[in-house]
Amino acid sequence: MAIHERLYSRLADPPRARGQSPALAISRYGARYATRGWFTKLVLFGSYAPALVFCFIIYLANQNPDQVPQAVSMLSQGQHVFDDVASITDEAWYRICGIMLWSLLSIQGWLALFLTPLVGAHQIADDLRSHAFEVYLARPISSWDYLFGKLLVVMRPVLQVMLVPTFLVMIMASAFLEGSFGACWTMFPRVLVAVLIWSLVNAMVILGISSMGKSSRYATIIWFVASFGTFLLSVLLGQTTGQPLFDLIGLQQNLYFVLWEFIEFQPFEIRELPVLDVQREVWPSVVILASLTTLSGWLVMRRIASGRLP
Amino acid sequence: MSHPDLSNPIDSTAPIISAKGLTLTYGKSLRALDGLDVSIPAGCHGLLGPNGAGKSTLIKVLLGLLAPDDGSGTVLGRDVRKERTEVRRRVGYMPERDAHVPSMLALDYVAMMGNLSGMRSVAATKRAHEVLHYVDLGEARYRPVDGFSAGMRQRLKLAAAIVHDPDLLFLDEPTNGLDPQGRRYMLDLIGELSRSNISILVSTHLLPDVQEVCSRVVVVNKGRVTNEGLVSELTRGLDRQYDVRFVGDSGPFLQALETRGVECHFDPTAGSLRIMVPDGGxxxxxxxxxxxxxxxKHLAQGSRSLEEVFLESIEEGADGHS
Known part of the structure; x- marks a missing residue:
């Protein structure tokens, strides 16, 4: 190794207090590496498959106007049957849209369940294991910057899985199913808010779990216990006791309840399923999700405080 | 080249680091800093001390990572308790341990550190290229950090510490785990950085490294400063102490010296003689x-090695403490 030939040069414009947002910096570089694994990419790209099926049905209906009633029936899972397009009222379109989005988001929600640990389990655990935490601590960032940065890293792919395919289907429906846009345009902001809440809860919970130790593997296991495990437990208890009230145990069910509320989905067709208490109010789910999110946030902040970020 | 941060100028006459009565206790009884007082002017300084002396704790307090129980401290004129963020914006820190984000490319890692220090992303990326070339990692900048050798990792940490062009650098064991060639290169880099108007505080156990790059040293033991000053002054021997090399029979010569009131310390195996002459020269x-x-063959005023100074300081500190 030769003695270096380049001289050190000072910056003409040194960083100032109001420069780049540290949260955005953490998010940008974190997101670049969070979705690098082949399995993560498979889940991300695979998440478009259900939406493409929906889009294909809508496109075919557009190409064959006679088959629009049949397509609408398919999209509404057989709940709405019409003889011709003209007989579909705005109210019916709205309900059809709700059922269609419910079906799609149910699938996307499960994909998000698998994607969340893939991108989130290692976020804080790896920082602890590799001492990268020390590097963040020595920079002029606050605890909130770190938390928001990491939240954005996890929320971004979850939003990608849930929001992009849903909006794709909604745009296709608005463009190709005449009369649907006028009746259903309010679904866009509703879905947006619902999915934001969904991804926020998922991201915060996985970060809370990730901050509990240095192993992303254990974090993944705990996540599946907290999400899939509670889902199975609630179904099991519901089936055994005949009391659907146990759906309160499941993280996934509570998320579905909130989504349900936002898109004003009328759950008549799944009333037979004992895994969800369709009669109950949404607020118990809101309280449970808010508590989980707060608890997870507290876990992360406690971990940061041990290293003393300002 | 002076730092052009005109909105927030640094007073060059003021000490870059000052601490008064810094006290910090871990748990109930482990006193890491015990009323530490220090004032360090601009320049390249060595922070010396045995294991557990309080060096790392002092750096953490100065970075605002630990809050002292008592006392006050400033870094670059900023209070380490109240202005932690501002202190960190102007300070670069190279930790002793490997601290990188797993699987991240070297370029992204350094650019992210610049970004986190408040640089715009384009400027941070441009600067990351520059500093990686500067530490001779230009060829490796698109490689994941995980595959780097120990020397490369040390230089990467240095690049991350200087990416935002700090006014003060804390280097914790910068030559740790390096081969002689890598150590030489790292010391050259540190020397050049100190000549670029960046003040540096090097915490290390390797005294030759300090002697080579630092103009001043601060010796810490049991949470207190036991000695500090210019390396040249500390290593200068006492006024009446001389080193002598001679040809001839040592017995009569030593006897003749002692009869004239000269105190002799003769090492027969090395053939070295250190004497303490009376006031007359x-x-x-x-x-x-x-x-x-x-x-x-040789008669010259003796000098002490930094190691001797260090050991004396530690002993004095231990005596003073007890």
Missing amino acids: TRPVLEAAAETGTGL
Whole structure:
């Protein structure tokens, strides 16, 4: 190794207090590496498959106007049957849209369940294991910057899985199913808010779990216990006791309840399923999700405080 | 080149680091800092001390990572308790341990550190290229950090510490785990950084490294500063102490010296003689040599190694503490 030939040069414009947002910096570089694994990419790209099926049905209906009633029936899972397009009222379109989005988001929600640990389990655990935490601590960032940065890293792919395919289907429906846009345009902001809440809860919970130790593997296991495990437990208890009230145990069910509320989905067709208490109010789910999110946030902040970020 | 941060200028006459009565106790009884007082001017300084002396704790307090129980401290004129964020914006820190984001490319890692220090992303990326070339990692900048050797990792940490062009650098064991060539290169880099108007505080156990790159040292033991000053002053021998090399029989020569009131410390295996002359200077030595027919090969004022200074400081500190 030769003695270096380049001289050190000072910056003409040194960083100032109001420069780049540290949260955005953490998010940008974190997101670049969070979705690098082949399995993560498979889940991300695979998440478009259900939406493409929906889009294909809508496109075919557009190409064959006679088959629009049949397509609408398919999209509404057989709940709405019409003889011709003209007989579909705005109210019916709205309900059809709700059922269609419910079906799609149910699938996307499960994909998000698998994607969340893939991108989130290692976020804080790896920082602890590799001492990268020390590097963040020595920079002029606050605890909130770190938390928001990491939240954005996890929320971004979850939003990608849930929001992009849903909006794709909604745009296709608005463009190709005449009369649907006028009746259903309010679904866009509703879905947006619902999915934001969904991804926020998922991201915060996985970060809370990730901050509990240095192993992303254990974090993944705990996540599946907290999400899939509670889902199975609630179904099991519901089936055994005949009391659907146990759906309160499941993280996934509570998320579905909130989504349900936002898109004003009328759950008549799944009333037979004992895994969800369709009669109950949404607020118990809101309280449970808010508590989980707060608890997870507290876990992360406690971990940061041990290293003393300002 | 002076730092052009005109909105927030640094007073060059003020100490870059000052601490008064810093006290910090871990748990109930482990006192890491015990009323530490220090004032360090701009320049390159060595922070010396045995394991557990309080060096790392002092750096963490100065970075605002630990809050002292008592006392106050400033870094670049900023209060380490109240202005932690501002202190960190102007300070670069190279930790002792490997601290990188797994699987991240070297370029992204350094650019992210610039970004986190408040640089715009484009400027941070441009600067990351520059500093990686500067530490001779230009060829490796698109490689994941995980595959780097120990020397490369040390230089990467240095690049991350200087990416935002700090006014003060804390280097914790910068030559740790390096081979002689890598150590030489790292010391060259540190030397050049100190000549670029960046103040540096090097915490290390390797005294030759300090002697080579630092102009001043601060010796810490048991949470207190036991010695500090310019390396040249600390290693200068006492006024009446001389090193002598001679040709001839040592017995009569030593006897002649002692009869003239010269205190002798002779190492027969090394053949070295260290003497403490009386107030009159070296005249008794020359007389003794002439009297015994001894040929003087070397007679010069003695000097102490930094290691001797360090060990004396530690002993004094221990005595003072007890």
